[in-house]
Amino acid sequence: MAGSRLQTVGSVFSRTRDLLRAGVLKEKPLWFDIYNAFPPLREPVFRRPRLRYGKAKAAIQDILYPEDRIRAKFYLAYGSGQKAFDLFNPNFKSTCQQFVEKYIELQKLGETDEEKLFVETGKALLAEGVILRRVGEARTQKAGSHVSWESEPSAVKSQTVLENNKPLPEALQGQHMEPSEEQSKALK
Amino acid sequence: MAPAASVSRLLGAGVCAGPLRPRLLQSATPGRARPSGRTLASAATPAVREPEGSIDLNDRILNEPLKHSDFFNVKELFSVRSLFDARVHLGHKAGCRHRFMEPYIFGSRLDQDIIDLEQTAAHLRLALNFTAHVAYRKGIILFVGRNRQFSHLIETTARDCGEYAHTRYFKGGLLTNAPLLLGPKVRLPDLIIFLHTLNNVFEPHVAVRDAAKMQIPTVGVVDTNCNPCLITYPVPGNDDSPPSVHLFCRLFQTIINRAKQKRRHMEALYRLQGQEGPGARGGGPAHPPSLGAYPGDRSSPLPEESGSHACP
Numbered sequence: 001m002a003g004s005r006l007q008t009v010g011s012v013f014s015r016t017r018d019l020l021r022a023g024v025l026k027e028k029p030l031w032f033d034i035y036n037a038f039p040p041l042r043e044p045v046f047r048r049p050r051l052r053y054g055k056a057k058a059a060i061q062d063i064l065y066p067e068d069r070i071r072a073k074f075y076l077a078y079g080s081g082q083k084a085f086d087l088f089n090p091n092f093k094s095t096c097q098q099f100v101e102k103y104i105e106l107q108k109l110g111e112t113d114e115e116k117l118f119v120e121t122g123k124a125l126l127a128e129g130v131i132l133r134r135v136g137e138a139r140t141q142k143a144g145s146h147v148s149w150e151s152e153p154s155a156v157k158s159q160t161v162l163e164n165n166k167p168l169p170e171a172l173q174g175q176h177m178e179p180s181e182e183q184s185k186a187l188k
Numbered sequence: 189m190a191p192a193a194s195v196s197r198l199l200g201a202g203v204c205a206g207p208l209r210p211r212l213l214q215s216a217t218p219g220r221a222r223p224s225g226r227t228l229a230s231a232a233t234p235a236v237r238e239p240e241g242s243i244d245l246n247d248r249i250l251n252e253p254l255k256h257s258d259f260f261n262v263k264e265l266f267s268v269r270s271l272f273d274a275r276v277h278l279g280h281k282a283g284c285r286h287r288f289m290e291p292y293i294f295g296s297r298l299d300q301d302i303i304d305l306e307q308t309a310a311h312l313r314l315a316l317n318f319t320a321h322v323a324y325r326k327g328i329i330l331f332v333g334r335n336r337q338f339s340h341l342i343e344t345t346a347r348d349c350g351e352y353a354h355t356r357y358f359k360g361g362l363l364t365n366a367p368l369l370l371g372p373k374v375r376l377p378d379l380i381i382f383l384h385t386l387n388n389v390f391e392p393h394v395a396v397r398d399a400a401k402m403q404i405p406t407v408g409v410v411d412t413n414c415n416p417c418l419i420t421y422p423v424p425g426n427d428d429s430p431p432s433v434h435l436f437c438r439l440f441q442t443i444i445n446r447a448k449q450k451r452r453h454m455e456a457l458y459r460l461q462g463q464e465g466p467g468a469r470g471g472g473p474a475h476p477p478s479l480g481a482y483p484g485d486r487s488s489p490l491p492e493e494s495g496s497h498a499c500p
Contacts, residue, residue, distance in 0.1 A: 005364070007400035012420060016403050030378045031405050034321040035420075037254040040314055044420045046400075049287050058285070063295040063302060090273065 008046040067100045079135035245458045260320040268305045274435040276425040277303045279412035289412045292424035301412045315407045315421040316443045323447035327378030334387045338433045345437040349444040363398040382408035
């Protein structure tokens with residue numbers, strides 16, 4: 001049986017069609033008519049994967065929502081929510097999601113000041129019975145007292161810790177604070 | 189019997205040494221005896237010559253489904269919502285992204301690629317339709333996947349459709365050197381379905397390239413780190429989550445069984461028409477009530493059927 005093993009030349013279909021037309025391949029394969037009737041969206045031709053050079057970047061956009069700003073502030077203030085995420089439930093609402101929804105509700109009522117909205121939402125959620133433990137306050141207190149008499153690198157480090165959106169567990173925080181305390185003591 | 193022996197050899201290909209235990213699950217139907225262009229020795233002439241009328245019937249059985257855009261009613265099997273619930277849209281992190289998968293990616297959420305489910309739905313419809321037509325024409329379908337987590341699932345899926353699976357180490361010349369490894373007269377698969385396009389070292393599976401070499405069309409689930417170039421009907425989707433793989437296996441199984449059932453119905457119908465006499469062939473009904481066995485297919489063929497049944 002004749003065939004063409006050149007997988008880099010054309011698609012499977014183009015090679016078979018040309019072999020049939022040339023008369024080299026006697027019998028039409030089973031799938032030929034089906035492919036003719038229902039071709040794929042892209043012809044399966046071989047392409048060599050080339051690397052991107054210089055500043056060329058993929059044209060894929062980041063998926064971000066306006067609620068992400070609220071989520072960022074929430075995680076900065078309260079750390080990761082107390083309630084664990086239940087991913088098996090498709091209709092699950094985390095503490096953060098409840099916070100975001102309440103925030104948007106209050107925003108629609110007419111409030112414009114962000115900090116006020118934030119505080120109001122916190123109060124509303126506490127009233128509903130959702131526990132919110134402030135983690136950011138303890139962090140800002142400690143870091144604030146260090147800023148005045150710390151050397152540059154560690155000051156930068158504590159700044160990045162503050163600006164970091166990812167919620168840090170408290171144990172790690174304690175570890176962060178201890179070496180910078182020691183450093184400042186050494187400086188003194 | 190030559191076909192059964194070749195079938196068992198095709199199945200036992202994954203075994204390196206020892207007795208030829210069929211590691212793959214064999215199909216129940218032994219009806220693979222029809223010689224096609226893939227047999228590598230000349231086919232023996234059949235002892236009984238088919239009557240001329242039946243060749244015409246055969247042609248009609250084969251060409252009828254190609255005239256409808258959705259003969260097997262593929263679109264009712266899934267929706268974009270069901271794909272989303274099965275987590276088909278979740279891709280790998282942006283660092284693992286393959287350059288050729290970029291057109292199929294919707295965006296990246298916190299560095300994780302999200303696959304565009306509208307495109308996936310379109311590709312999946314085409315792929316399922318193609319699979320159904322191949323199964324309708326009694327083609328051999330081979331399921332390939334090298335992810336050990338779903339190895340058993342793929343094999344049971346293949347067994348339940350009556351088709352074949354190869355989820356073990358793929359020996360070098362299995363497709364390209366088939367006469368040596370599998371025997372002189374072996375019919376190669378007419379379609380290869382990849383549930384996982386990569387092998388265990390995250391390189392493209394050898395069967396993708398070999399199928400392109402041997403002019404075998406392929407259908408494959410391509411994740412964001414796979415190369416979709418050589419796959420005839422790629423389906424961009426998640427190949428790592430269990431719900432996603434379960435969904436794809438279920439879809440392929442359903443559509444293959446449906447296509448085979450349809451084929452049996454069509455053959456019964458045309459056999460009945462043939463028995464009535466050649467004169468009565470032109471006026472036969474398009475689809476008998478028995479084809480209403482799976483719902484939703486009545487509406488599409490009937491209006492077009494009346495036009496296509498021209499008296500010869």
